[in-house]
Structures are given as C-alpha cells and as structure tokens.
Amino acid sequence: MEPIRSDFGLKDQFRKTAMSMxxxxxxxxxxxxxxxxxxxxxxxxxxxxxxxxxxxxxEEAKKISSNDFKFLYEKCIEFSSKTKHLIDYLRNFEKKKKTLKKVFRTLSV
Structure with a gap:
C-alpha cells in the first residue's frame, strides 16, 4: 500500500478533517x-x-505507521476530552447565570 504522503486526495481530506476541529x-x-x-x-x-x-x-490500510497512529489517536482523545470538559464548564456557567438572573428578577419585584 502507498503511504498517505503520496495519496494527495486522501491527504487533503485528512488535513481538512483535522483543521475542522x-x-x-x-x-x-x-x-x-x-x-x-x-x-x-x-x-x-x-x-x-x-x-x-x-x-x-x-492505520488499518497501512497508510500511516503504528507510532503515528498511536500519537494521533492519543492527541485526538485528549482534544475530545478537554473539549468536553470546556463544554460542561460553559453549560454549568450558563445554568448558574440563568439562576442568578431569576433571583435578581425576584428581588427587584
């Protein structure tokens, strides 16, 4: 099998997916x-x-090495985990903000 570096269409698709994040x-x-x-x-x-x-x-198609796969996979999991934590933090922040707005509205009535 040819490596990804010589498959320009696949390499472009791979790059676009990575950049999308x-x-x-x-x-x-x-x-x-x-x-x-x-x-x-x-x-x-x-x-x-x-x-x-x-x-x-x-990796299954043998277009990237096992070492590259392991590195990229670990980084991808790390990215996903940190992004999820940020989403959770922001959602909680928004919930607290809504609660405070209700409290202030109640107090000002």
Missing part, C-alpha cells in the same frame, strides 16, 4: 456568547470523532 473553535469563539460557543465546541468535538475514525482507517 480548530476552525470550529475559532468560529464559535467569535460569536462572543457562550451558547454559540458551546454549539461550535460540539462541532469541534464531532470533528475529533471523524478525525479519529480516519486515523483508524488509515
């Missing part, structure tokens, strides 16, 4: 509000799953 984070951050940022973080996490699937397929 950071692109979604950047785009969501620019909305300047947590609900939209959370939505785009979720897209980034989904892209991480797609990337992970691609590296599994590439």
């Amino acid at each position: 950071s692109d979604n984070i950047a785009e969501g951050f620019e909305y300047n509000n947590n609900p939209d940022f959370i939505r785009f973080l979720t897209y980034a996490k989904s892209s991480s799953g797609e990337f992970r699937n691609k590296i599994i397929n590439l």
